[in-house]
Amino acid sequence: MKVCIVGASGKLGQYMVQHALDRGYQVVGVCRAKSVDKLSHFKGRITIVAGATNDTRVIKQGVAECDGVLCVLVPWGVDNYAAGTAQAVLDHAPPDARLVFSCGWHITRDGLDVYSWPFIWLLKVVGWLGRLARIVDIDDQVEAARRVFESDSRWTIVRGSDLEEGKSQGLPAWSKHVGDPVLKSNITRRVDFALFMVEALKNENLVHQVPAIVGCKTPSAVSRVAD
Numbered sequence: 001m002k003v004c005i006v007g008a009s010g011k012l013g014q015y016m017v018q019h020a021l022d023r024g025y026q027v028v029g030v031c032r033a034k035s036v037d038k039l040s041h042f043k044g045r046i047t048i049v050a051g052a053t054n055d056t057r058v059i060k061q062g063v064a065e066c067d068g069v070l071c072v073l074v075p076w077g078v079d080n081y082a083a084g085t086a087q088a089v090l091d092h093a094p095p096d097a098r099l100v101f102s103c104g105w106h107i108t109r110d111g112l113d114v115y116s117w118p119f120i121w122l123l124k125v126v127g128w129l130g131r132l133a134r135i136v137d138i139d140d141q142v143e144a145a146r147r148v149f150e151s152d153s154r155w156t157i158v159r160g161s162d163l164e165e166g167k168s169q170g171l172p173a174w175s176k177h178v179g180d181p182v183l184k185s186n187i188t189r190r191v192d193f194a195l196f197m198v199e200a201l202k203n204e205n206l207v208h209q210v211p212a213i214v215g216c217k218t219p220s221a222v223s224r225v226a227d
């Protein structure tokens, strides 16, 4: 299996590279030129395509002949970086490729997610301040997700809870909707977020799903199993 990891040099990206290599996959990592050194510990084991992830030429080269694409969607800046990245992947990945995108719980597909007031306010404040400082544009990730939802490709969007570092606890639990009691603990190890993304490549049940995830050892996930 040949997979392209778009955003490979980030924290989530590097965990995904390791999980993919552990499975014996051939890995192509796409990252910004200034971040190539962050992948030096994978030297000789992966192919790197350097460039902006919303550059269609860069993505076209990265995803060529890939069976799967793992794409980190981040709303950096105010130039539609996330939407441009998603669009480039949708336009250039082979038609049968499995496409798995990452984002946060705030993305909703059917409007049936239930958010707490603190979450809604935090999103509003971060969104407002981020745009004011021209650092992040949350709406850009919303637009990226909208384009993915409308596509005919074999996509999954994995929605991450709050994240922490630490040893793997195993494949996260997930639900179709934020607000489900199983997600109440709202914390996932980053390494396990990456694990869920990589495992999704081969999980046909997740095609056209928008799973919201939580660590499998968190109180809310454990109490669901005990039910």
Ligand SMILES: NC(=O)c1ccc[n+]([C@@H]2O[C@H](COP(=O)([O-])OP(=O)(O)OC[C@H]3O[C@@H](n4cnc5c(N)ncnc54)[C@H](OP(=O)(O)O)[C@@H]3O)[C@@H](O)[C@H]2O)c1
Pocket (backbone or CB within 6 Å): 006, 007, 008, 009, 010, 011, 012, 013, 031, 032, 034, 035, 038, 072, 073, 074, 076, 077, 081, 102, 103, 104, 105, 159, 160, 161, 162, 163, 190
């Ligand atoms: N952080 C959280 O608590 C959290 C919670 C829920 C969901 N998520 C989701 O998890 C995914 C990754 O999150 P993460 O926290 O683990 O971050 P991360 O792995 O550090 O990923 C950040 C990515 O953004 C790129 N990036 C950073 N600054 C940039 C800039 N100015 N312009 C363009 N690209 C830039 C990084 O590339 P370089 O290596 O080139 O810098 C890297 O690929 C995202 O999809 C996010 O929505 C995160």
